[in-house]
Amino acid sequence: MDENEGMSYQEIAKKLGIPSCTQVKGWVKKYRNGESLSDQRGKHANKNPFDK
Template sequence: EAVRLYEEEGMSYQAVAERLEIRSNTQVKRWVKKYRNGEDFKDKRGESTAWRKGRPKTKFKSVEEELAYVKAERDYLKKRYPNLHKE
């Protein structure tokens, strides 16, 4: 509807945003640009996990295995940063 009002009715981005109660006229600009470029309007948020970086989450077969891993990690950090660990 926003694109139609802009393209066919000749309304400004601001006027379209106000009429349809859209917070920002920038969103209307984006929709018009997508329409003109023939792009899809489908919401793609949450589809890609490419933004995730770092090592993958470690999977454990048992609680005991996870506990051993956490203890080894703790011991490593104690050796790496001795000034942080004071008893």
């Protein structure tokens, strides 16, 4: 799919088998901002929370 195809978020979600278009909106926002689309769940900051 190409961003210039003019498909709605709902159409894209349906085509990809995603139940909610909210996820598609998030992906598009990240793509447009040049952000990574990699899965960041469970990733911790490099800072040790116990250091003072």
